[in-house]
Amino acid sequence: MVRVVVPNNRLLGTNSRLNTALGNMKSTVNIRRYHEADRDNVVSLWRRAFPNDPAHNEPSAVLAAKLAVDDLVFVAIDKDRIIGAAIAGYDGHRGWLYSVAVDQEVRRAGVGTILVHHMLDTLRSRGCIKINLQVRPTNKAVIAFYEALGFSVEERVSMGLLATNDAPQSAAADPNASPSSVG
Numbered sequence: 001m002v003r004v005v006v007p008n009n010r011l012l013g014t015n016s017r018l019n020t021a022l023g024n025m026k027s028t029v030n031i032r033r034y035h036e037a038d039r040d041n042v043v044s045l046w047r048r049a050f051p052n053d054p055a056h057n058e059p060s061a062v063l064a065a066k067l068a069v070d071d072l073v074f075v076a077i078d079k080d081r082i083i084g085a086a087i088a089g090y091d092g093h094r095g096w097l098y099s100v101a102v103d104q105e106v107r108r109a110g111v112g113t114i115l116v117h118h119m120l121d122t123l124r125s126r127g128c129i130k131i132n133l134q135v136r137p138t139n140k141a142v143i144a145f146y147e148a149l150g151f152s153v154e155e156r157v158s159m160g161l162l163a164t165n166d167a168p169q170s171a172a173a174d175p176n177a178s179p180s181s182v183g
C-alpha cells in the first residue's frame with residue numbers, strides 16, 4: 001500500500017462547503033490495489049458515479065473481467081472507507097485509464113489527482129511511455145480534471161466495435177448514456 005499524504009490546504013482548501021462536507025476527514029488518503037473485500041463498495045461507487053452507463057459497462061462485470069486479466073484496479077481509502085476507485089490498463093504499447101471515480105461528497109479535494117498520479121507511477125514503472133483515456137466531448141468537467149493533471153486533448157477519431165457473439169454493432173455512444181461514460 002502506498003500512503004499519500006495530502007497537505008491540509010490541498011485536501012480542505014478554502015471552500016467552506018467542502019470543509020463542511022469533509023467533516024473530520026483526515027488529511028491522509030491511502031491508495032492501494034483492490035482487494036476482494038472491496039468489491040461491493042467499489043461496485044456501488046462506480047454505479048453512483050456512472051449511473052447511466054450502457055449494459056456492457058456494468059461495474060460488477062467490468063471488475064470481474066478486469067481481474068481475470070490483471071490486478072490494475074486501485075482504490076482510494078480514507079479511514080477504512082473507499083472514496084475512490086479506478087482501473088489502469090497496459091498492453092505493452094499504451095497505458096489507459098478507465099472508470100476513475102471519486103465519491104460525490106469528497107470531490108474537489110485532490111483525491112482524484114492522487115489516484116491518477118498513483119496509476120501513472122504504476123504504468124511508468126512497467127515501461128509505459130504514453131497514457132491515453134477517453135472522455136465524451138460534452139463532459140467539460142472531466143476534461144478540465146485531466147487537463148489539470150497535464151493531459152491534453154489530441155485530435156483523433158475514436159472507433160469501437162462491440163465484439164459480442166451477436167451481429168457486430170457499433171459501440172458508439174448511446175445518447176442516453178452518462179455524459180462521463182465512454183466505450
Ligand SMILES: CC(C)(COP(=O)(O)OP(=O)(O)OC[C@H]1O[C@@H](n2cnc3c(N)ncnc32)[C@H](O)[C@@H]1OP(=O)(O)O)[C@@H](O)C(=O)NCCC(=O)NCCS
Binds near residue numbers: 101102103144148180
Ligand atoms: C473526475 C473526478 C474523478 C475528479 O475527482 P476529484 O477528486 O474531484 O478531482 P480533484 O479534486 O483531484 O481535482 C483536481 C483538479 O481538477 C479540476 N477539476 C476537477 N473537477 C472539476 C470540475 N467538476 N470542474 C472543473 N474542474 C475540475 C480542477 O482544476 C481541480 O483542482 P481545484 O479543485 O484545485 O480547482 C470526479 O469528479 C468524479 O468521480 N466524477 C464522476 C466520474 C467521472 O466522470 N469520471 C471520469 C471518467 S473518465
